[in-house]
Every structure is written in structure tokens, then in C-alpha cells.
Amino acid sequence: xxxKLEHINYIYSEGTAYExxxxxxICLEIKEGEFIxxxxxxxxxxxxxxxxxxxxxxxTSGELYxxxxxxxxxxxxxxxxxxxxxxxxxxxxxxxxxxxxMKDVCFGPxxxxxxxxxxxxxxxxxxxxxxxxxxxxxRSPFDLSGGQKRRAAIAGVLAMxxxxxxxxxxxxxxxxxxxDDILEQISMLHKRTNMTVILxxxxxxxxxxxxxxxxxxxxxxxxxxxxxxxxxxxxxxxxKIGLAAPQVTYVxxxxxxxxxxxxxxxxTVEEAVEEILRGMKGAVK
Amino acid sequence: xxxxxxxxxxxxxxxxDDEGNVVGMQRxxxxxxxxxxxxQFIxxxxxxxxxxxxxxxxxxxxxxxxxxxxWVDGKDTKKEENLWDVRQSAGMVFQNxxxxxxATVVEEDVGFGPENLGVPTEEIWERVEESLKSVGxxxxxxRSPNKLSGGQKQRVAIAxxxxMxxxxxxxxxxxxxxxxxxxxDVLRTVHRLHEQEHVTVILITHxxxxxxxxxxxxxxxxxxxxxxxxxxxxFSKVETLKEYRLDxxxxxxxxxxxxxxxxxxxxxxxxxxxLVEELCxxx
Amino acid sequence: xxxxxxxGQYYPANSIIHRLDPRVKIVCTLIYMISLFVINNVCGYALxxxxxVFVIKASGVPFKFIVxxxxxxxxxxxxxxxxxxxxxxxxxxxxQAGFLKITDQxxxxxxxxxxxxxxxxxxxxxxxxxxxxxxxxxxxxxxxHPLNKxxxxxxxxxxxxxxxxRFIPILLEETDKIMKAQIxxxxxxxxxxxxQRAKSMIPILVPLFVxxxxxxxxxxxxxxxxxxRGGEGRTKMKPLLYKNRDYMAYAGMILYTIAVxxxxxxxxxxxxxx
Numbered sequence: 001x002x003x004k005l006e007h008i009n010y011i012y013s014e015g016t017a018y019e020x021x022x023x024x025x026i027c028l029e030i031k032e033g034e035f036i037x038x039x040x041x042x043x044x045x046x047x048x049x050x051x052x053x054x055x056x057x058x059x060t061s062g063e064l065y066x067x068x069x070x071x072x073x074x075x076x077x078x079x080x081x082x083x084x085x086x087x088x089x090x091x092x093x094x095x096x097x098x099x100x101x102m103k104d105v106c107f108g109p110x111x112x113x114x115x116x117x118x119x120x121x122x123x124x125x126x127x128x129x130x131x132x133x134x135x136x137x138x139r140s141p142f143d144l145s146g147g148q149k150r151r152a153a154i155a156g157v158l159a160m161x162x163x164x165x166x167x168x169x170x171x172x173x174x175x176x177x178x179x180d181d182i183l184e185q186i187s188m189l190h191k192r193t194n195m196t197v198i199l200x201x202x203x204x205x206x207x208x209x210x211x212x213x214x215x216x217x218x219x220x221x222x223x224x225x226x227x228x229x230x231x232x233x234x235x236x237x238x239x240k241i242g243l244a245a246p247q248v249t250y251v252x253x254x255x256x257x258x259x260x261x262x263x264x265x266x267x268t269v270e271e272a273v274e275e276i277l278r279g280m281k282g283a284v285k
Numbered sequence: 286x287x288x289x290x291x292x293x294x295x296x297x298x299x300x301x302d303d304e305g306n307v308v309g310m311q312r313x314x315x316x317x318x319x320x321x322x323x324x325q326f327i328x329x330x331x332x333x334x335x336x337x338x339x340x341x342x343x344x345x346x347x348x349x350x351x352x353x354x355x356w357v358d359g360k361d362t363k364k365e366e367n368l369w370d371v372r373q374s375a376g377m378v379f380q381n382x383x384x385x386x387x388a389t390v391v392e393e394d395v396g397f398g399p400e401n402l403g404v405p406t407e408e409i410w411e412r413v414e415e416s417l418k419s420v421g422x423x424x425x426x427x428r429s430p431n432k433l434s435g436g437q438k439q440r441v442a443i444a445x446x447x448x449m450x451x452x453x454x455x456x457x458x459x460x461x462x463x464x465x466x467x468x469x470d471v472l473r474t475v476h477r478l479h480e481q482e483h484v485t486v487i488l489i490t491h492x493x494x495x496x497x498x499x500x501x502x503x504x505x506x507x508x509x510x511x512x513x514x515x516x517x518x519x520f521s522k523v524e525t526l527k528e529y530r531l532d533x534x535x536x537x538x539x540x541x542x543x544x545x546x547x548x549x550x551x552x553x554x555x556x557x558x559x560l561v562e563e564l565c566x567x568x
Numbered sequence: 569x570x571x572x573x574x575x576g577q578y579y580p581a582n583s584i585i586h587r588l589d590p591r592v593k594i595v596c597t598l599i600y601m602i603s604l605f606v607i608n609n610v611c612g613y614a615l616x617x618x619x620x621v622f623v624i625k626a627s628g629v630p631f632k633f634i635v636x637x638x639x640x641x642x643x644x645x646x647x648x649x650x651x652x653x654x655x656x657x658x659x660x661x662x663x664q665a666g667f668l669k670i671t672d673q674x675x676x677x678x679x680x681x682x683x684x685x686x687x688x689x690x691x692x693x694x695x696x697x698x699x700x701x702x703x704x705x706x707x708x709x710x711x712x713h714p715l716n717k718x719x720x721x722x723x724x725x726x727x728x729x730x731x732x733x734r735f736i737p738i739l740l741e742e743t744d745k746i747m748k749a750q751i752x753x754x755x756x757x758x759x760x761x762x763x764q765r766a767k768s769m770i771p772i773l774v775p776l777f778v779x780x781x782x783x784x785x786x787x788x789x790x791x792x793x794x795x796x797r798g799g800e801g802r803t804k805m806k807p808l809l810y811k812n813r814d815y816m817a818y819a820g821m822i823l824y825t826i827a828v829x830x831x832x833x834x835x836x837x838x839x840x841x842x
Binding site: 051054056079082083086087088089092094095096097107108110111112142156157160 | 775
Binding site: 342345347369372373376377379381383384385386387388389390392393396397398399400401402403404405406409410413427429430431445446449 | 578580700701702730731733734737738782783786787789790791792793794795796797801802803804805806807
């Protein structure tokens with residue numbers, strides 16, 4: 001079970017004055033159960049890229065394989081692909097429309113042709129997975145707070161039982177606590193369901209803590225790809241394109257330059273603490 | 286005279302149940318006393334729903350207090366006759382860059398405020414030019430705002446306020462919807478305005494990194510001011526900040542954790558260089 | 569798909585047409601439109617075409633762009649042509665197959681209607697391509713200013729129009745986003761009968777309206793914060809003042825009108841049935 005992209009190109013408004021290549025020659029493989037972070041700033045092509053994963057955008061050229069099957073081949077069941085890859089757009093709460101939260105979450109499974117009872121069962125599971133309390137199920141989605149709306153919207157996609165969950169900047173506009181809560185919830189979800197999760201963000205610090213693999217996008221191309229540690233080694237290049245590595249990475253590099261015996265691999269506060277304490281044993285009181 | 290002063294400021298609104306009946310009063314601002322001097326750079330921190338945006342809207346007389354008083358540049362915001370003076374002295378920049386740009390051409394949008402103030406045509410052009418220059422957007426003056434990035438739009442919005450020649454600029458989460466590049470852009474612009482034009486700046490945000498350079502930081506929770514002080518004083522209380530659903534820059538966090546584990550690091554580290562220096566000193 | 573609509577868009581350039589006073593462009597476009605319906609012979613249309621080509625050339629807007637503006641009216645155009653072609657009963661029959669018959673008058677009206685519509689849209693799009701929406705509303709406001717005396721809120725209407733123009737592209741983009749998001753949730757906008765399809769629009773319309781109201785609310789606050797209090801006491805950054813070129817344009821328009829009238833009287837011969 002995997003998704004494979006081969007030489008995917010996408011050109012906006014082809015053949016007009018506004019023609020623009022949004023993504024160029026993307027080759028990627030996404031394996032089952034992975035937790036992937038896609039980083040890039042606005043206009044780097046990251047949103048365009050993920051819209052290819054469930055077939056909402058069709059590549060101008062290149063091939064996309066889902067479980068070995070070419071989705072651009074004639075007769076490929078697009079609907080199945082959409083059930084397989086769940087896509088949560090940026091500000092998903094802006095898509096809420098039903099009279100209550102429960103109905104809204106049921107919208108996806110209902111479209112899949114699932115029986116009402118099963119829909120509700122799935123909706124309950126999904127709402128529980130995103131940590132929304134039962135008392136909210138009968139409320140209007142418009143009466144929820146910002147963080148709760150976002151949860152309800154994510155549940156709406158989870159209820160469709162996707163194998164791959166793609167989230168486009170799930171923390172945009174939330175306050176720090178709201179951001180940490182959502183990211184924790186997603187991380188827990190990944191562990192519990194073993195779903196493949198793809199997290200799109202422009203914050204290195206958010207992503208470093210959770211994901212197994214980072215894909216850095218710049219100007220429509222994959223610039224770096226690998227484990228957080230590997231990617232952050234290029235912190236100087238990342239800075240040039242406006243994507244600084246987490247602050248701790250810089251601290252570790254500078255400490256190392258100053259001759260303190262630490263490894264400069266740490267990408268999270270926890271790792272950095274251990275590393276510094278190890279390197280500076282003498283100074284601890 | 287103080288730029289902004291409040292005494293026992295209270296703002297209450299009616300709370301409704303599902304059927305729309307009034308079930309009581311909700312206090313969005315609870316007994317707030319503020320003293321902001323001209324030329325200061327003030328940051329107001331708080332999580333969503335802490336009352337910081339409600340407070341900001343008072344500074345522009347979009348909301349008027351239901352209790353207590355607020356004076357902007359010496360004028361009581363409650364008094365009808367002061368309304369336009371207050372709005373001119375305290376310009377406001379909002380969160381969503383798309384929803385505050387009125388015109389379809391950048392320069393026309395910047396001219397909107399002065400037009401409303403009845404500034405003569407020639408002077409509008411001068412003001413538009415100098416404001417666009419001060420936010421570094423002069424070369425975009427003929428563009429459509431729709432074709433700009435979020436950060437650029439926000440700078441246009443700032444120019445629109447600057448063109449009204451305010452004494453004070455209130456920015457209500459101006460970076461919440463921007464990416465890191467846009468955020469840096471906007472902050473740089475705000476700092477430059479503060480240093481070069483000597484306007485009073487009130488920056489409302491929930492990003493801690495943005496308040497490091499402020500003169501004074503105010504933390505709000507449940508409509509009250511719960512902490513006040515220099516950034517260093519505020520950031521030395523990591524645990525308290527967490528209680529208020531806030532978070533500290535990663536470097537401050539790292540320093541705090543190291544201290545907890547026995548490294549004698551000083552409190553309130555704000556910058557990377559400081560931490561590195563401090564650790565080298567200890568080694 | 570929605571992005572393909574070019575009609576009503578502004579094409580930034582610095583041509584003589586772009587620099588004309590918006591009032592000139594509005595008035596001239598109206599006169600041109602009227603002339604299209606007055607003309608009823610081939611020479612008149614040749615003149616109208618000549619005038620159109622001249623203006624398009626002078627505006628510097630690529631021809632391709634203007635033609636694209638016709639796309640949304642293709643269906644309307646076809647319907648008009650077919651109606652006129654088959655449903656005009658009078659005249660000599662040119663062609664008949666069963667109950668379908670084409671008369672010479674029918675053919676004539678059909679062709680003229682098509683030409684009128686095409687010229688009309690092209691003429692109007694030249695105006696919108698060369699005039700910023702704000703200038704356009706300014707022009708309308710100034711032209712309609714006398715109506716203020718009979719309590720027509722001209723300024724407010726003009727302000728509403730210019731805001732609408734600013735937000736149309738934003739809301740279109742938003743519609744696109746919402747549609748994609750609902751498609752990702754398995755929504756189907758294409759199949760089913762009319763009622764089912766109408767129902768399937770709800771997941772798009774509700775979020776769209778909610779967002780439009782939120783934006784309207786935000787915008788009202790932002791405008792008030794910038795001291796907006798209606799048209800009273802406002803000055804203009806770009807006040808409308810006629811310049812020499814504007815008088816020249818009016819003169820040109822008068823010449824065109826005279827030419828249309830003369831051609832109608834003097835050169836009113838027909839080529840075949842046209």
C-alpha cells in the first residue's frame with residue numbers, strides 16, 4: 001500500500017498569459033504508515049502537490065501510482081482514490097455547513113454510500129479520535145470555538161476511513177496551545193490507527209517534533225528529503241529560502257563551533273537538553 | 286499626556302442560550318488599567334478568547350466600554366464627538382489582510398483613509414507616496430492587492446493606516462494568517478515605523494517570538510491583565526506563561542529546561558546568542 | 569474553470585484608452601451600444617467594426633483576451649441565433665425541412681443579432697479592460713451625481729459596486745476551494761437530476777455565504793476604523809477632471825455617430841439580403 005509519484009508536472013492556466021509551472025518533475029514515494037511533513041512557504045507548490053494525491057488536480061504530465069495502479073489510466077475508479085486518500089484543506093472549518101456537528105461529520109461517509117447507522121458509528125469514532133466531547137455533537141458547527149471547529153472538520157474526513165490522511169496547515173490561525181493540542185492529537189491518531197499521515201506546514205519547529213520524514217519544497221521542486229536531522233543539516237540553504245531550521249539546531253551548531261562537545265543533530269528541545277547535559281556534565285550542579 | 290490610558294475598563298456583552306434568550310452577562314474585559322506612553326512599543330499577549338482583541342477594538346472606538354473609561358490621546362472614547370479624532374489618532378490593522386483592503390489598486394487603498402479625513406487631493410498623493418515608501422511597497426503602487434502575498438497585503442494595510450498620520454498604531458494579530466516570510470516582513474516594517482516615525486505601537490499577538498523586542502509586554506487572560514513587564518521579566522516565568530495557554534520561544538524553553546536539570550543558567554534568555562554565550566561561560 | 573472568465577477584468581496597460589476619463593468611456597460605450605441597435609445594414613456594421621478595431625488597437629489589449637471574453641455568452645449567442653433563424657415566420661422561404669424553415673428575414677435578423685451581441689460584448693469589455701473598477705464606479709458616481717438631488721444614494725451605491733468588484737475574485741477563489749474540499753469529502757456535483765444537483769450545491773453555498781458575511785463584517789469594521797462615514801466631507805485622491813484627450817474622444821464619438829447616421833441614409837444599399 002503506497003503512493004508513488006513519477007515525474008509529476010503541473011502547469012496552471014496552460015496556454016494563457018498567466019501560465020505558470022506550479023510543480024516540476026516531482027518524484028516521491030509515500031509508504032504505508034509513514035508520518036511525513038511537507039514544508040515550504042506560500043507558493044512553493046506544496047498545496048498543489050497534495051491536491052494531486054487524491055486526484056483533485058490532474059498532473060499536466062507524469063504518472064501517479066496508488067497501490068501500483070496508475071490513476072491516470074482510463075477507467076481508474078477516482079472515487080476509490082478519494083476514499084483511500086483523505087484530504088483536509090487549510091482552514092477546513094470554513095467548509096462546515098450542516099445543522100449540527102454529527103450531520104456534518106456524516107456527510108463524507110454518506111457520500112460513500114454507507115448506511116446511516118454505520119455513518120453515525122464512524123462519525124462517533126472520528127469525533128472521538130479528534131478529541132471532541134460528546135456534548136458538542138448536537139451543536140451547530142458555527143457555535144464551536146476555533147479549535148473545536150477545526151477538530152470537527154478533520155473528523156469529517158476521518159469518518160471516511162482514509163488510509164492516507166493529508167492535512168494542509170492544520171494549525172494555521174490557532175493560538176500556541178491550540179496548535180500543540182491539534183498536533184498532539186494528530187500524532188496520537190497516527191500511532192493509534194497506523195494511518196499514513198502527511199502534514200503540510202511552514203513551521204519547521206512544529207514538524208521536527210513529530211514526523212519521520214521531511215520533504216522540503218521550493219519553487220515547485222523537492223529541494224530536500226529525508227529524516228529531520230538530515231534535512232536540518234542544510235540549515236544555511238534553508239535559511240536562504242526563508243525556512244529557518246528550529247532554533248535549537250542553531251544553538252547546537254554554535255555550541256559545537258565554540259568547542260563544546262555536543263552533536264549538532266538535535267532538532268527538538270528534548271533532544272537538545274539531553275545532548276547539552278551530556279556534553280557539559282561538569283557544569284551541572 | 287499618555288497615549289492610551291484606561292481606568293477600570295470593563296466590557297460586557299449579553300450571553301445567549303440556544304433559543305436566543307439572554308442568560309447573563311459575559312465579561313470580555315474585566316477591570317483593566319493601562320498606561321501607555323507616547324513612543325512606546327507595547328505587546329499584548331494572550332490566547333484566543335483572552336480578551337486581547339476586544340481591548341484592541343476599544344482603542345479605535347469600534348467598541349466602547351460598558352464600564353470605566355478609556356482615553357486615547359486624552360480623549361474619552363465614549364464621547365460621540367471624539368469618535369473621529371480617536372480613530373484618526375489610533376489607526377488599526379486587522380488580522381485578515383484580504384478583509385481590510387477596500388480598493389482594487391494598492392495606491393487607491395492607501396488613499397482611502399486620507400480621503401475620508403477630507404485631506405486635499407495633492408496632500409493625499411504626498412501621503413500615499415510617503416506611506417508606501419515607509420512600508421517598502423512603493424514599487425507595487427499600481428498593482429492589484431489580489432496579486433500580492435499575505436505579508437505584502439498586510440504592509441499595504443499598514444500604509445493605509447500610516448497615511449492617516451496616526452500617533453499610535455494598533456495591530457490586532459497582524460501575522461496570524463501569514464507564513465514565516467510574511468511574518469518577518471510585517472514585523473520588520475512595524476519596527477522600522479516605530480524607530481523612524483516614532484509612532485506608538487501596540488502589537489497584539491500570540492506569537493512569542495514577536496514580542497522579544499517590545500518595550501513592555503502585557504499578558505491577558507480571561508479579560509484581565511495577568512502579567513506585565515519587560516520581555517525578559519515575562520519570559521523568565523515559563524511555567525506561569527504555560528498556565529495562560531502561551532508558549533515561549535524555543536531558546537527560552539531550552540534554557541528553562543536546562544536550568545531545571547541543574548545548569549545554573551540565568552532567567553529570561555530571549556536570544557540564541559545569549560544562550561550560547563551563557564553555556565560557554567558555564568563550560 | 570471559473571478563472572477563465574475574463575469579462576469584467578482589468579487589463580493593466582498605459583494606452584491612450586486607459587488614460588481616458590472613465591466618464592468618457594462609459595458615455596461612449598453607451599452611445600456605441602445604442603448605435604449597434606440603430607444600424608440595420610451592412611455598411612453600418614462595417615463602420616461599427618472599423619470603430620471597434622480602431623479602439624481595440626489603441627487600447628493595447630491583446631485581441632485574444634477580448635475574444636476570450638465572449639466565451640461565457642456563446643450559449644446565449646447560439647440560442648438567439650437559432651430562435652431568430654427558425655422562428656421568424658415572415659419573408660421568403662430560403663430553406664425548408666419539415667416544420668423547420670428558414671426565411672430570408674430570419675437569416676437576416678439572426679446574423680444581425682449575432683453581430684450586435686458580439687460587438688456589444690467586445691465594446692463593453694474594452695471599457696472594463698481599460699478602466700479600473702474603481703475608476704469605473706467613480707465615473708458612474710459622477711455621472712449620476714445629479715440624482716443625489718432626488719435622494720438617490722449615489723455615493724453609497726458606487727461604493728458598494730467598487731467593493732463588490734474587489735471581492736468577486738476573492739469569492740470566486742473561495743468557491744473553488746470550498747468545491748475542492750467538498751469533492752474531497754465525496755460530494756458529487758455532476759450527476760443526478762436538477763433537484764439533486766441543486767441540493768448538492770448546499771455544501772458549497774452555506775460555507776460561501778458564511779464566509780461572505782464574515783468578510784463583510786470585517787470590512788465594515790476596517791472601513792469605520794479608517795474614518796469612513798459616507799460620502800459627506802470626503803475628498804478624492806483621483807478627482808475626475810476632463811483633459812484635452814477626453815474632449816477629443818467625445819469629438820471622435822460625435823463624428824462616429826454622425827457617420828452612422830449618414831451611412832444609414834446615404835449608403836443604405838443592401839448586399840443580398842443584408
